[in-house]
Amino acid sequence: MAVRMGQVIGIWFWVAFTFFIFVVLNQTRGFLPLGISTNTSTTTSPKQLGLSTRQRMARSESSWRSSVSLRHDMATAHPAHPQVPFFPAQTLDQFGQYPYTLWDFFPATYTCPHDIQRVGRLGDGGKWVCGMSLYEAKPAPAISRSSSQQASTETIIYSFGVNDESTFEAEMLARIPSAHIYAYDYSVTSFGPQLSPSYSARAHFKQLGLGAKDELYRTPQFFSLASLMAQNKHSYIDILKIDIEGSEYTALDAFMDECDKTGIFPIGQVMIELHLVDDQHVNFETFGKWWERLEAFGMRPTWLEVNLLSVTLGQGKTDPRCVEYVWVNAKDEKSVLLME
Template sequence: MGVRIVQICGLWFWVAFTFFFFVVIHQSRTLFNLTTSLQQATVPSNHSPIPIGLTTRQRMARSQSAWRSSVALRHQMAAAHPSNPNIPFFPAQQMSDFGKYPYTLWDFFPSTYTCPHDLQRVGRLGDGGKWVCGMSLYEAKPGLAVSHPSYSSDSRIRAPTIIYSFGVNDESTFEAEMLARIPSAHVYAFDFSVSRFGPQISPSYSARAHFSKVGLGAKDEYTRSPQFFALQTLMKENKHDYIDILKIDIEGAEYESLDSFMDFCEKEGGGVMPVGQIMIELHLVDDKNVGFERFMRWWERAENLGMRPVLLEVNLLAVTLGEGKTDPRCVEYVWVNARDERSVLLQE
């Protein structure tokens, strides 16, 4: 009887062991399959692992490489054209390396640099709103209890966020939202055609919203009415040696105005533009206004001073309204400064 009990216990032991063994094997295979699936989900088709944990400067270095390739292609395309392209639409041409197809000026200047942080649209949809690179970083900066700050602090965290806005008209949703969302923001707006901000600016922001009825130009014109000033002059008068965000929408005057500022940056600014990022609307009237060679020289001066295009948005408002314009002659660009050591965008 005792032997029989031992045999039965031994049989149950092997049954239990076998069951446990198969359960363990099954769970191990399930875990292996799950791990493999997760690995495959993070590996692209060429089986190269997706890099994670890149620093801001590493992401900017990769963007720099993509931007350089687009610059080389820009010159290659321009050289292949029998006589420099016209603005803004170029007719289809037989080009040895590119075939026959129509293209526009903006195809030569794509936004091939990548914003190293979040990219958010601020202000109303359509005309008036702007895209901002790294908006969350500006929002995270603490506010300062000063009404007219100068940008002289060495600390990017404690310094105010200085925003210059040229071309306000009666639409200030961009400026209003920047003031509402960025506690450290001080907006300096300039427009010779109106006397104040648009109605969107709340009186509660009056200590941080500064308006001047003047225009942006290539030189200082004190005797003109209203007066016009170069950007470097306005910065000096406001005791600013740095602008975090510069917004420009001045209906075609941007070329001469920025040329003047770039002269200043090249001579006195050490070859770097003291601006973190620029939202600019570019306007083209016809080839006599700004020819291709003139535009490319102007654009590449900005690039030489550190500016890189991270976004291009075609403004089709004039076409939509049926004003007799059928070409995409107005575009919005966002440039970030890749050589700017004071920019909040370089923070990790």
Template sequence: MSRTSGARIIAAIFVVVFLIVIFRNEESAGTALLPYLPVLPSQRLSKPSSLLQAWIQDRTVLSEKSWKKSVELRDQMAKQHPDNPKVPFFPTDFLRFPFTIWDFFPATWTCPHDIQRVGRLGDGGKWVCGMNIYEGLPAPTAMQENVEIREAPIKAQEGLVIYSFGINAESSFEAEMLERVPSARIWGYDFSVDAWGPQIAAAYRDRTFFKKVGLGKEDKHESSPPFWTLPSLMKENNHTYIDILKIDIEGSEYDALDTMMDAFDNTRSASGNSVLPIGQVMIELHLGDGVHFDSRDAGSNVDFERFRNWWERLERMGMRPVWMEINLFAVTLGNSKSDPRCTEYVWVNAKDERSVLWKL
């Protein structure tokens, strides 16, 4: 046998062994050939490796460090403006103060899982931290066996609990969540429409619940339109926890979440942290423009001091920004709202032991 032929045989054997190792590592879903590079948990996994858990914890520590640095910079930048704490949202002297309000609140806490866009592109779709985790959750038994609820009732807190406020006939986000997450059940609320948008297929309607009410600061159930607070809705539904909260209520989000924080201000996690019973929030924040075009435009009353105090209270209760997307819809229309006054944020509750995002 020539040296060339021998070398080819050795090379072929090496390739075969290499492929076998790859496939074995892929099937075991532990770590690949490089043990220091963990893989994300797949739906086939029953228990992710301890290495992956340690990696998630390390990333969480680094994210917290990055977020704390941004909080320090926020304070420094605000103090540089002579109008602090009433800093203008959009300073007119941009050469001296080159920032907008959104620069004070960047998304500096990194989601340790995948982050995917769910729903249509543009207005209506939302970014979700840990979509692969949600997809891997088992559905309650009644859902798996496709039996009537009255025969095998699903407990209130079973499955992935999602609340959606502000529907406006656009339910592409909810439709995709129902399709991709077998355990998802969604409660929707909007006083301006009569039902979900047409995007939700009939096959998934039994996992949705709709009520024509608004989300408010106070319970006004007999008013027209009626308003409910978030704690009252949770109590009515026998929920003690919301996995995903989606909010787009045209400026009323400040008062609504104030009430939520008031209700759970004394609630402590196992580690002693004051936390909200919410795993993740997709929210559009509205600033208004100083003129009440709509009676619901509560954001018109928000200034920098109010916004910052509200935001930092949420941070103290565990919320961290992992994604932001400035909504340029009003700017594009070319009307009087020339500044980007609406921004989509995604917050995760980094201090919450109940979140499925941290139960790997």
């Protein structure tokens, strides 16, 4: 009898204990701080809200336009305008205001309408790609198609500045079956060792330089971007990567001169490292005009990453003069980013 009584008491003990735990857990929800929910399904993305790609891009466009207005307000209010210094001392100026660096005037205020991923090695050499998943989902061209049909389904990538480091190019070829990369660098003779020979059919390298005009007398020779596209029979570039140590300004200016004829900038997105190494030729006013000329063609800054390598190494360079930017073409009707 004593044993049976013990069993009954034990059963009721566990029933009461279970009920106690249930009550405590339910009461705990009432003590959670405001704004914290135990229901994780309440977090919604733009896609879950039912926004299309164009609607998301329209919202980003509004944010970008606001930043342009703020940029002009900041510039005109600066006591040194229009000769605003790139990197003033980080102390209060004579007007009691904190001065800005150049990069404060040109933030990445246009949100990528899809995922954005970093491709390539960490540190110098890796790049951010807007809509990487969409490029990966694009199938490789069918071999049976005609050459013109096959070319139209390829993902065309131009890469200027290899410098014996090809982790970006190698990963893009590995992840995007439709990718063909056209790489140019006057300082090296081939891709870096990171690129596997198995991608040779889709990896095209020439020891040439990118410039504002064709300079056939030089060794190696230099060509404009428009000339290289004509040589390759390309009318459109999906992704353009540029890292040419300060020559990017004149090279893209010359390309925009060609684009002025049609009003179309035939590039889906640009990954570029901007260098502020020559204050005499690239000052605040000239940089702003060059930047806004790109914006007029529809290019929008969607990501930035400061390259602090020179700052870390010192060597007399204490300012962050190199910044990686990603621009997407908001006016591009051929863009992969328009896929849902």
